[in-house]
Amino acid sequence: MGLEMSRYSMDRRVLGIRGLLNFGLSCCVNAVLQSFSATTELLELLKRWQPSGRLEEKLNVPLQLKKALCAMREQLEPAPHRRFLDCLHHYQICWYTAHDADEVFHSILNLIEKQMSDQDLATEIKNLFKIKVEGHILCSECTYTHHVPTYFLSLPLHVREDTNTLEDCIRSFFECQKLEDGELFYCERCGEKTQSSQMFKLVSLPSILCIHLKRFRNSEGYTRKLYCEVSFPKIINIAEVLHKEHPEMPENRYSLYAVIVHSGKAMFGHYTAYVCSLDGKWYYTNDSCVREASWEEVQQTYRGHLGSYTAYMLLYRRASSDIVQTSSE
Numbered sequence: 259m260g261l262e263m264s265r266y267s268m269d270r271r272v273l274g275i276r277g278l279l280n281f282g283l284s285c286c287v288n289a290v291l292q293s294f295s296a297t298t299e300l301l302e303l304l305k306r307w308q309p310s311g312r313l314e315e316k317l318n319v320p321l322q323l324k325k326a327l328c329a330m331r332e333q334l335e336p337a338p339h340r341r342f343l344d345c346l347h348h349y350q351i352c353w354y355t356a357h358d359a360d361e362v363f364h365s366i367l368n369l370i371e372k373q374m375s376d377q378d379l380a381t382e383i384k385n386l387f388k389i390k391v392e393g394h395i396l397c398s399e400c401t402y403t404h405h406v407p408t409y410f411l412s413l414p415l416h417v418r419e420d421t422n423t424l425e426d427c428i429r430s431f432f433e434c435q436k437l438e439d440g441e442l443f444y445c446e447r448c449g450e451k452t453q454s455s456q457m458f459k460l461v462s463l464p465s466i467l468c469i470h471l472k473r474f475r476n477s478e479g480y481t482r483k484l485y486c487e488v489s490f491p492k493i494i495n496i497a498e499v500l501h502k503e504h505p506e507m508p509e510n511r512y513s514l515y516a517v518i519v520h521s522g523k524a525m526f527g528h529y530t531a532y533v534c535s536l537d538g539k540w541y542y543t544n545d546s547c548v549r550e551a552s553w554e555e556v557q558q559t560y561r562g563h564l565g566s567y568t569a570y571m572l573l574y575r576r577a578s579s580d581i582v583q584t585s586s587e
């Protein structure tokens with residue numbers, strides 16, 4: 259795999275970042291948990307919650323997530339997430355099953371919203387990740403433009419089978435696209451599904467900007483993985499990226515703090531994660547193993563070849579206002 263085992267630290271904790279045992283193929287949940295653990299805002303919100311209600315503890319995803327995230331910080335036992343995994347098993351995120359990290363990420367956030375007894379807090383948690391957009395759907399029959407407000411918890415970006423930059427992928431997402439035959443829009447004016455084109459207008463950006471690089475492509479009944487290059491920066495200013503589409507947008511700087519990585523083929527893969535700790539250092543977490551990593555190593559996940567590591571999800575945090583000031587030349 260190109261990574262020497264000797265470079266691993268088998269310490270369960272390195273500067274607050276700790277490994278998680280792989281239980282019944284839990285690498286996908288482990289990688290998502292590592293990125294949730296690095297999302298300190300999430301645990302802060304969960305800590306404010308006083309669980310109440312009828313749901314049994316063992317079935318309560320937000321409660322078990324809170325416990326797992328606390329235990330990852332405070333306890334030395336090798337599997338602080340065991341009960342969380344048990345809990346997810348009740349909701350189709352089962353033991354000994356390969357999962358998709360973006361689907362797991364969505365399932366956990368949706369279960370938090372559904373199960374938290376404090377709905378205000380549940381909304382706050384969802385808002386942490388909510389990218390609000392307005393779909394503009396133009397019916398080619400009656401030429402009416404339908405405005406459909408919606409949101410994404412992770413921005414699903416199309417990857418071209420070429421060399422991509424994250425900035426290009428984001429720009430294409432907000433460009434006008436013709437809807438494929440399989441996803442035709444029902445036009446209420448025409449009273450039928452019609453040929454249409456769609457465009458998203460950005461309404462607001464969240465504190466945590468999660469990006470999903472769509473590296474798995476279905477074609478002719480099977481799924482293959484795209485290993486092509488998608489480079490991404492440490493700091494991204496969305497206002498700069500979308501200047502043409504949204505010229506009035508104020509500075510919107512985000513700083514990368516977690517990268518969920520997929521290795522292997524589409525159907526038989528392994529998930530790991532790079533996380534940036536509060537001291538600005540990068541760490542590589544591969545189930546139980548945690549070691550320091552460099553930014554150059556994180557950049558190796560831009561592209562891959564068969565079986566090698568590629569970035570699959572990127573988590574950016576809105577830069578604080580003082581960072582915006584110091585870094586604006």
Ligand SMILES: [Zn+2]
Pocket residue numbers: 397398399400401402445446447448452
């Ligand atoms: Zn129409």
